[in-house]
Amino acid sequence: MKSDLMKSWKKDFFEFDDTYVNHVTKFVDYLDIINKTNQPNNITIEDIINCVGHYNRIGKINTRTSMENHLEAIKSFYKFLVSKHYTNDIFNNMVSYQDFKDSLTHRYNLVPIKERGVWSDAELIQIIDSLDSYFTRTDFSKLSGTNEKKKFYKFLVLRIFIKLTLIAPAKKSVIYSLKISDFSSDYRSVVVNSVTIKIPNGLKRDIQFSIECIEDNLKKKSDSNDRMLDYLYPYTFSVERLNEFFCLFLKNHPDIIEVAPESDTFELEGIMNSALLGLVQSNVNPALISKISGVKISSLEKKFYNNGFHINGADELINNEISKNSYYHYI
Numbered sequence: 001m002k003s004d005l006m007k008s009w010k011k012d013f014f015e016f017d018d019t020y021v022n023h024v025t026k027f028v029d030y031l032d033i034i035n036k037t038n039q040p041n042n043i044t045i046e047d048i049i050n051c052v053g054h055y056n057r058i059g060k061i062n063t064r065t066s067m068e069n070h071l072e073a074i075k076s077f078y079k080f081l082v083s084k085h086y087t088n089d090i091f092n093n094m095v096s097y098q099d100f101k102d103s104l105t106h107r108y109n110l111v112p113i114k115e116r117g118v119w120s121d122a123e124l125i126q127i128i129d130s131l132d133s134y135f136t137r138t139d140f141s142k143l144s145g146t147n148e149k150k151k152f153y154k155f156l157v158l159r160i161f162i163k164l165t166l167i168a169p170a171k172k173s174v175i176y177s178l179k180i181s182d183f184s185s186d187y188r189s190v191v192v193n194s195v196t197i198k199i200p201n202g203l204k205r206d207i208q209f210s211i212e213c214i215e216d217n218l219k220k221k222s223d224s225n226d227r228m229l230d231y232l233y234p235y236t237f238s239v240e241r242l243n244e245f246f247c248l249f250l251k252n253h254p255d256i257i258e259v260a261p262e263s264d265t266f267e268l269e270g271i272m273n274s275a276l277l278g279l280v281q282s283n284v285n286p287a288l289i290s291k292i293s294g295v296k297i298s299s300l301e302k303k304f305y306n307n308g309f310h311i312n313g314a315d316e317l318i319n320n321e322i323s324k325n326s327y328y329h330y331i
Helices: 005-016 021-033 045-057 064-083 097-107 121-137 146-167 172-176 201-218 228-232 241-251 269-281 286-293 297-305 314-323
Strands: 189-192 195-198
Touching (some): 005 021, 005 064, 045 064, 045 097, 064 097, 064 241, 121 146, 121 241, 146 201, 146 228, 146 241, 201 228, 269 286, 269 297, 286 297
16 A cells, blocks of 8 residues: 655655654544545645644643644655645635734644743853853764754854844844854844944854854855855754754753743843843833834833833942033033
8 A cells, every 4th residue: 555645745845854753643543534645735724724723722832832833844754745746735825924823823823932031141151151061062963963063053053043132132033144254254243223333252263163063064155145044954954943042052951941841942132132131121211222123112112111020229330321411511
């Protein structure tokens, strides 16, 4: 009896890229339930919608992030199938992928993944030290397994992302979208949300080390139009995957925080929030915080200023600022 095509192609895909084993397996298992594993040309977008609904009902897809990871896995799977001329890409006729994700979020009442809020300075230092230590003790040339090599590149991306976010606390999509051309040629500065941010020497060395890893291991030269993080990860990559990388890192470092065994993502917004809180507590002008972060002042006020985070030495600061007005010495 001929084996089911989608099951066979799934195995081929995992030999090519095993990044999405969990979610692609879920998808093919669902196709088996609806008897379509041997009917690739009859699979529709509606089947994907119902697949998300099925795993939502049994508690496997409960958050928007999990749903987005599931869709990214299926898209990657179909990209592979199309490259092999096995079947057509069912995502091609979609008018708006963003609207599609929004509709699924509403339809199945998917919640945003719960925010960690903020990390303490001690926790942030522990995260940074752990990432740095990984690269100090890990020699890529001695890694044999595919998963271990992928983890190396995931942590390579994660380290740069977290450190960039801490010096330029912008939204995740903004940091992800930074191109190599946004960095100065010597990697001493980067332009984020139209603000030129100075890069500390340690991070400069990390960026150069990361680029050298790609050049040496993959013989791949960078292009100024490449997104930095895309360039550093040689497999299928999207901004949604950053939470997956962070979850993997935290599972490897349970001394930092415990992560549920069944979790495959852990939100990174807490990193940005921590850096923003530091600016708030340092009495930085909210307009400047809004400019670098891309977060509206009203949202900053709701998130920080009305949540018990008070300006230190407000009386003295107000008096000092008032005294700077030109009319003050005439009073």
